[in-house]
Amino acid sequence: MFGLESTSIKIISKGGLTGETVNQLTNELSKYTFKVMLKYQGTTTIANSSLGVMSLGVPEGAEIQLSVDGTADQLKEVVQTLIDNKFATTV
Numbered sequence: 001m002f003g004l005e006s007t008s009i010k011i012i013s014k015g016g017l018t019g020e021t022v023n024q025l026t027n028e029l030s031k032y033t034f035k036v037m038l039k040y041q042g043t044t045t046i047a048n049s050s051l052g053v054m055s056l057g058v059p060e061g062a063e064i065q066l067s068v069d070g071t072a073d074q075l076k077e078v079v080q081t082l083i084d085n086k087f088a089t090t091v
Contacts, residue, residue, distance in 0.1 A: 003069075003070075004067055004068075005067065005071065005074070006065050006066060006067035006075070007065070007066055007075060007079060007090075007091075008064070008066075009063070009064060009065075009066050009079060009082060009088040009090060009091060010061065010062070010063050010064075010088060010089050010090070011059070011061065011062050011063075011087065011088050012060065012061075012086065012088055012089050013025075013060060013086065013088075014060060015060055016057075016058050016061075016062065017054070017056065017058040017087075021087070022050050022054050023050060025047070025053060025082075025085075025087055026048050026049065026050045028081055028082075028085055029047045029048045029078070032068075032074070032078065034068055034069055034070040034074055035068065035069040035070075036066070036067070036068050037066070037067040037068075037069075038053060038056060038064055038065070038066060038067075039064060039065035039066075039067065040057075040064045040065075041056075043055070044067075063091055066079065066082070
């Protein structure tokens with residue numbers, strides 16, 4: 001069953017989600033065929049949009065919501081990608 005699956009993650013990228021980090025993050029997340037979204041302080045954006053992610057202004061150490069329009073397994077796959085690339089860790 002497809003639906004909205006979400007979890008909290010903590011950003012560990014040095015300096016938060018800015019500049020080159022955002023480019024690397026969006027390149028990784030654009031590989032997915034399903035929608036991946038990030039939410040921080042009440043604002044949600046599509047995770048493969050560099051400008052959208054940059055506009056969130058997420059600092060290092062911040063806790064954000066990660067959502068996928070898909071399955072729990074797809075959410076786990078995205079979380080693992082973020083951990084493997086040292087963007088985030090689980091909360």
